[in-house]
Amino acid sequence: MLLLYILLLGLLLSHTPCCCSWSTPASDTLNQGQVLAVGEKLVSTNGKYALGFFQPATSTISKSQNTTSSSSSWYLGIWFNKIPVFTVVWVANREQPIPHSNINSTKLKFSRDGNLVIVTNRADAVSESLVWSTHIVNSTQTSSINTTTSDAAVLLNSGNLALLTNSKAMLWQSFDYPTDIALSGAKLGWNKVTGFSRKFISRKSLIDMGLGSYSLELDTSGVAILKRRINPSVVYWHWASSKTSSLSVLPTLKTIIDLDPRTKGLMNPIYVDNDQEEYYMYTSPEESSSSLFVSLDISGQVKLNVWSEANLSWQTICAEPADACTPAATCGPFTVCNGNAQPSCDCMEGFSRKSPQDWQFDDRTGGCIRNTPFNCSTRGNNKNMTSSTDIFHPISQVALPYNPQSIDVATTQSKCEEACLSSCSCTAYSYNNSRCYVWHGELLSVNLNDGIDNNSKDALYLRLAATAKFEKKKKQTNIRFVAAASIIGFGLLVLMLLALIWRNKFKPLYNNQVSGGGIMAFRYTDLVRATKNFSEKLGGGGFGSVYKGVLNGSTSIAVKRLDGARQGEKQFRAEVSSIGLIQHINIVKLIGFCCEGDHRLLVYEHMLNGSLDGHLFEKSNAAVAVLNWNTRYQIALGVAKGLSYLHQGCHKCIIHCDIKPGNILVDASFVPKIADFGLAAFVGRDFSRVLTTFRGTAGYLAPEWLSGVAVTPKIDVYGFGMVLLEIISGRRNSSIETPYNTSDSSSYQNVEYFPVQAISKLHSGDVKSLVDPQLHGDFNLEEAERVCKVACWCIQDNEFDRPTMGVVVRVLEGLQKIDMPPMPRLLAALTV
Known part of the structure; x- marks a missing residue:
């Protein structure tokens, strides 16, 4: 018992933040002539923020780490004072950490010229050396400032450290020099008079507070962007396509925040543009200002984090970009990024982590290194002629890396391979559609392509030493x-x-020998309790009704209760197991099921923003915000990726059979999720078609349904094309609507079947008139034309004329061109 007590005590001590115990009562002010040493701190008058010296430790930053090792460096920073998980929100000396050996002689004080400075005494030094300074007073001003002035540094209730004069004028503030976290009131933008820019820069790792790879800043057009700072320097995410679009996004963002009960009323996003400055920020009620923050993660994602008292941890409410692999080169060289995996980064075949310790602390920028060097040498004195016995390892289903070199003379795959082998610096090649590409040096941003068509022609061929496989x-x-x-x-x-x-x-299920396949099996009484006896209905259809529920008092769920005759045991459970194995960001997650007695229920994650049809078609509902163009485009791309995964990325090809806006759910960040697999058909990889009964929804049915032939995944492509047209127009394809600017019921527009209009307008070059009038012309015309072309190809009569979903994804991503589609014969008949 004594041994157990000692072990528990040691565990608790090991999870204590690496900050010294505070030896004196804390004040919010540091006056001229005073010093702040290690073990002392300033505390805001509301007690929510503290400033002092600290040493980062993995156990205080990330619960996912199994180690409690700490950094050898010290920093001056501000943190949440009342949150039990030590969370730093600002760091002064990011680029100049203090060695552990010097920390006892380090202090914060005012210099003779009035600046706030960090100084330290090295063991081998006679005088103090400067570590960090506010740099606000130059030599011409020192004559008016001396050590007897009453200038002071004050930690404000907002978490802002301010340097004030005797008259309370602000000379300097930490909010002007943010690190990787934005608190309420902190600005993202620039001063038009001085040109001074306020931007957020990620940290290097969990224990290294230095400048990381990514920045959140305002570009010259006034649009917030995410940017990779180091080679390759690239903008990988825009808040919107223009400043006008940015302003229209703010109300939508406010709606998203208020839809989540954890953040309702906690944030108010603001945009300011005047003669002096231009910036974005958010405000929060004072009582909640220290329970949430916006962060720029090490991996390049912007996250909204809220404190959960129930779990005693920070909960990430949403992230932008939603896909962890979108930030440029987030995993470093010679890695593959999988946004659906945790962790998302892994080394390529034949490579190992360059620095396992850095990876442990979430710094993967170093990537991976080759296990076995190439067997490559030049022939004689001719450096262009090489001899190599190296081999190539195919990596399929990936987006190709940056900076390919096109080899036009290589007209076959074997010649493309020879072209790579002819150079000792060539690390990979790809051959597709008679085009040869090779890469020299490091391979960056190789991402799993979310179920894009997988065949040898699309593979990246990684060069390895022949001995590596042995x-x-x-x-x-x-x-x-x-x-x-x-x-x-x-x-x-x-x-x-x-x-x-x-x-x-789960005794009833155990007796029936059900294989859970990684999902939960619920008792019927548990789901009755979770849904409050099925009291809150979310929707329904011919196969059952959907009810809202809550698990464990916090997790929102959607419970689908199947009606009608009881399905066969094996068929029902096989379907549950198959759907339960799907893990994709654009497919709704099946949490579990109930198969007890005559009860058949499916338990899904609950989507706060409901289904897409509510956002497209319910124009009379004032509570539903109009989706801007960028959101619509990302929804279209996300649904395409989800369908491509179902068709090509799963062990068995899954045909959804009922693609429509009502079966596309959107989460709090408007990331689309394909839902309702009650009509899905499963096809083995050895078969291309499946005979199945007639199913689906009128208006989205492919012509082959009516002919009674065996169907293919191309029926989903047809339904997706119809959905694309409705995303463009913001109306149902078969509806008759009056103009938006009149109440005259006799004045009808769009009486013609919309798909006929779409392809006719596309051919005449008038795509602009097809776009939802509620966008008021604020959309990307090139993207609209691209979406319209894709939609019209998807709804071709002959399934062989329709593209695969993999091709659709590549076109929507701008990686592949597409020709002008012909008028489908069935649609042409409607125009006669």
């Missing part, structure tokens, strides 16, 4: 024998434990 096999053989015994023994123990839990908790 070494891998030898290593695997040695590891397998050692690991097998451990895995088998441990696995048996875990299975026995799980069997006991399964039997006790």
